[in-house]
Amino acid sequence: MPLSYVLVLAALLFSIGVYGVLARQHAVLVLLSIELMLNAVNINLIAFSAWLQDTGVPGQVFALFIIAVAAAEVGVGLALVILIYRNRRNVDVEGLSLMKW
Amino acid sequence: MEFEAPAVQLGAIGPEIALVTTALLLLIVDAFIPEGEERWYLAVLATIGFGVAIILAANQWGERELQLARMVAVDNFATFVKTSVAVFAVLTVWLSRDYLKRSEDEESEFYALLLFAAAGMMLMASAADLIMVFLALEIFSISLYVLVGFRRRSLASQESAMKYFLLGAFSSAFFLMGIALVYGATGTTNFYPGGGGEGIAGYLVSSAASDVDLLVLGVGLLIVGLGFKIAAVPFHMWTPDAYQGAPSPITGFMAAGTKFAAVATMLRLFVVVLYPLRADWRPILIAVAIATMLLGSVLAVIQEDVKRLLAYSSIAHAGFVLTGLIAANDRGLSGSLFYLATYGLTVLGAFAVVTVLAGRKERNVTLASYRGLFYERPLLAGALTLFMLSLAGVPLTSGFVGKFLVFGAAIQAGYWWLAVIGMLASVIATFFYLRVLVVMYMQEDDRGLQPAITGRLANSVVGLTAAATLVLGIVWGPLIDLAERATVFFA
Numbered sequence: 355m356p357l358s359y360v361l362v363l364a365a366l367l368f369s370i371g372v373y374g375v376l377a378r379q380h381a382v383l384v385l386l387s388i389e390l391m392l393n394a395v396n397i398n399l400i401a402f403s404a405w406l407q408d409t410g411v412p413g414q415v416f417a418l419f420i421i422a423v424a425a426a427e428v429g430v431g432l433a434l435v436i437l438i439y440r441n442r443r444n445v446d447v448e449g450l451s452l453m454k455w
Numbered sequence: 456m457e458f459e460a461p462a463v464q465l466g467a468i469g470p471e472i473a474l475v476t477t478a479l480l481l482l483i484v485d486a487f488i489p490e491g492e493e494r495w496y497l498a499v500l501a502t503i504g505f506g507v508a509i510i511l512a513a514n515q516w517g518e519r520e521l522q523l524a525r526m527v528a529v530d531n532f533a534t535f536v537k538t539s540v541a542v543f544a545v546l547t548v549w550l551s552r553d554y555l556k557r558s559e560d561e562e563s564e565f566y567a568l569l570l571f572a573a574a575g576m577m578l579m580a581s582a583a584d585l586i587m588v589f590l591a592l593e594i595f596s597i598s599l600y601v602l603v604g605f606r607r608r609s610l611a612s613q614e615s616a617m618k619y620f621l622l623g624a625f626s627s628a629f630f631l632m633g634i635a636l637v638y639g640a641t642g643t644t645n646f647y648p649g650g651g652g653e654g655i656a657g658y659l660v661s662s663a664a665s666d667v668d669l670l671v672l673g674v675g676l677l678i679v680g681l682g683f684k685i686a687a688v689p690f691h692m693w694t695p696d697a698y699q700g701a702p703s704p705i706t707g708f709m710a711a712g713t714k715f716a717a718v719a720t721m722l723r724l725f726v727v728v729l730y731p732l733r734a735d736w737r738p739i740l741i742a743v744a745i746a747t748m749l750l751g752s753v754l755a756v757i758q759e760d761v762k763r764l765l766a767y768s769s770i771a772h773a774g775f776v777l778t779g780l781i782a783a784n785d786r787g788l789s790g791s792l793f794y795l796a797t798y799g800l801t802v803l804g805a806f807a808v809v810t811v812l813a814g815r816k817e818r819n820v821t822l823a824s825y826r827g828l829f830y831e832r833p834l835l836a837g838a839l840t841l842f843m844l845s846l847a848g849v850p851l852t853s854g855f856v857g858k859f860l861v862f863g864a865a866i867q868a869g870y871w872w873l874a875v876i877g878m879l880a881s882v883i884a885t886f887f888y889l890r891v892l893v894v895m896y897m898q899e900d901d902r903g904l905q906p907a908i909t910g911r912l913a914n915s916v917v918g919l920t921a922a923a924t925l926v927l928g929i930v931w932g933p934l935i936d937l938a939e940r941a942t943v944f945f946a
Contacts, residue, residue: 368632375625384621391628395635402639409642409652413635416586416644420631423593427624430600434617441610447621450614453696453763 360401368394381435381445385428392424467522467529467581469511470537471574477504478570485563494562498552498912501566505545505573512537512577519945521583525650528583528723528945532792535941536580536719539796540712543803544573546916547708550807553910554704557815560605569708572598576716583945585634585644588720592630592684595716596623599709603701609816615700622693623683630680636673640666646728647945659731671735677724678739684717685773686766688746695758698766703813703820706762707806710769711799718776718795726783727944733783740781741873747774748880755887759822761809764887765802768846771884772798778877779861782868789938790860796934797845797853797927804920805842808835811913825891827900836895838921845924847888848881853927860935 367390374387396417403413439445465472481500488494515537518529548566555562575595582588600623604616638644641658648657659667683690698706725736751771758764776798779791812828812835813820829836845852858881862874927934 368628371628375621381617381621385624388621388624388628391625392631395628395631398632398635399638402635405639406642412586412644413638416589416634416638419586419590423590426597427593427627430597431620431624434600434604434613434620437604437607438613438617441613450617452611452614453699 357401357405360397364394364397364401366394367391367397379446379448381438381447382432384447385431385435389424389428392420396420464522466511467515467527468578469515470508470541471577473507473511474504474570474574474577477501477507478567478574480504481563481567481570495552497562497566498548501548501570502545504570505541505548508573508577509538509541509545512541519943521647521649521945525645525647526584526587527578527581528647529581530945531941531943532719532723533577533581535792535796535938536715537577539715539799540573540576540580543708543711543715543799544569546800546803546807546920547704549912550704550707550803550810550916551702553913554702554810556910558606558702560607560702565602565605568598568602569705571595572602572708573712576712579716580719582720582723583646585637585646588724589627589631589634591716592680592720593627595713596627596684599705599713602705603697603709605702605705606700606817609700611700612702613700615697619693619697626680626683626690629676630683633673633676633678633680636669636676638673640670640673646723654728656728659729667732667735671732674729674732674736675739678736678743681717681721681724682743685714685721685776686770687743687773687777688750688770689743691747691751691770691773694770695763695766698769699760699762699820703762703806703810703817706765707803707810710765710802710806714769714773714776715795715799718773718780718791721780722788722791723944726780726788730783737781737783740777741870744774744777744781744873745876747771747777748877749774749883752880752883752887755884756890758887761820761822761825761891762806764822764891765805765809768884768887769802771880772802772846774880775858775861775877778865778870778873781870781873782861782864784864784868785939785942786867787861787864788942789935790857790864792938792941793931793935794857794861796938797857797924800920800923800927801842801845801852801854804838804917804924805846807913807916807920808839808842811835811917822891822894825894826898828895831900835917838917839895840892841921841924843888843891845928847885851925851928853924853931856928856931856935 371387371391378384399413399417403410435445516534572595575591578591600620603619606612641655643652645654648654686694751767755767779787845854848854848858865874
């Protein structure tokens with residue numbers, strides 16, 4: 355399979371993620387979109403890793419690091435979502451408009 | 456199968472280990488203190504942790520090697536940044552002690568997160584591999600997301616934490632995509648050649664820039680991620696909100712520490728490793744720097760909230776530092792280091808004054824609440840005057856020397872017009888710094904300033920940073936000398 359197939363897949367996933375972050379209202383969906391972007395990066399890294407063969411180890415290791423760090427990040431993110439939900443009864447990103455300019 | 460374990464020299468990350476150990480210790484100690492008891496020794500413990508870290512970091516001065524499987528560079532540059540970050544963090548701890556007593560928030564978690572954040576920033580300065588840069592970046596970012604939202608009962612704090620978190624994670628994804636592309640282009644994530652690989656620096660020399668399109672694309676995305684952390688336009692949208700909602704001591708620490716750590720990585724990455732590619736990254740950074748300097752200065756003029764005003768000022772300062780980076784010469788390197796070290800102390804001092812005056816629940820942070828400050832608290836007003844003048848870049852303060860150095864470096868590199876734009880932005884910026892002074896000295900206080908609950912520690916932070924701002928503005932020689940010797944990289 356040519357490398358470009360996988361890279362196109364990753365680019366598509368990444369773009370869908372960017373769209374989701376920009377278009378979604380609900381904070382959890384924004385979080386999910388960010389996860390999509392991170393997984394696109396993982397696919398990219400592993401594709402490059404397989405393609406580079408002999409120098410490919412850092413790519414796989416890096417993907418594992420990203421998975422671990424993303425989990426930590428989501429932990430903090432969901433905690434924030436719960437905190438805001440308790441006070442506002444919704445977690446729409448549009449509603450976060452106490453401060454502007 | 457033969458397996459050769461890599462040599463582990465934990466001394467290379469000694470300062471970071473000291474901080475993380477202290478943080479864990481803090482959390483354990485706190486669990487054994489009965490509810491409602493005075494917790495002053497938590498701050499003492501945190502201070503000791505930073506003290507040990509400073510000593511360990513200072514001990515690395517003069518070394519020049521790659522350690523821990525070529526992941527960590529131990530050199531004067533990293534030492535300089537690590538020591539500065541630790542000093543910023545100690546001042547933040549002292550300031551937070553009085554702040555937390557006033558707001559009755561948990562102390563142990565606060566200090567622990569602060570220690571973790573500082574450890575991440577230190578690691579960032581010595582990272583010699585993109586994996587390490589990413590990990591360090593996330594260590595301090597995740598800690599800061601929590602710290603920004605630490606005023607749990609305040610809607611503004613929650614909102615700013617959420618905004619900072621979402622945009623931070625978003626920019627991290629771009630940063631990671633950049634790393635993936637750089638890895639795909641060069642086949643390595645390491646900066647320096649050696650250990651069986653050529654590293655990014657080696658790759659650039661060997662392939663003679665024949666096919667660097669993918670690499671340039673990756674570097675562009677790296678600029679997005681790092682530009683977000685230093686609050687450069689157009690990646691600055693989170694800055695005013697996060698700075699306004701966060702607890703004031705944390706805002707000061709973010710302005711001082713995050714900026715220093717991220718710019719340190721940029722200096723190592725762009726000026727040293729990607730130097731052969733400068734024709735590609737320079738135009739991007741020049742556009743970013745100009746937009747950052749001008750927009751930061753102009754938007755600060757209309758702010759009514761002091762924390763927000765200082766946030767826009769911190770955006771403008773990111774632009775000023777970038778001129779030193781764009782110059783990409785020795786003077787630019789040492790100038791940027793000097794600039795960030797002195798800017799950090801000044802901005803911490805400014806936020807220390809804000810913390811002292813803010814009162815419970817941080818109500819008194821509008822410009823209007825500073826009316827007639829000079830007549831009620833002349834010393835605090837005097838200190839704030841000094842900080843504002845330094846941020847504006849008035850001679851006899853450290854801010855002037857820093858600006859002089861980075862603009863001088865830009866002129867030496869042939870970017871005199873960039874320096875002119877920088878000076879123009881400084882002039883605009885002077886307007887809003889002077890506005891604060893006008894409010895303090897020339898307007899009558901019509902409603903009586905609420906008595907701010909202060910402690911000796913917070914006041915001593917104001918005094919120390921004011922002294923540093925003044926002294927470094929008059930006797931700048933030793934620190935410049937140190938900054939020049941800190942431009943010794945592992946390369």
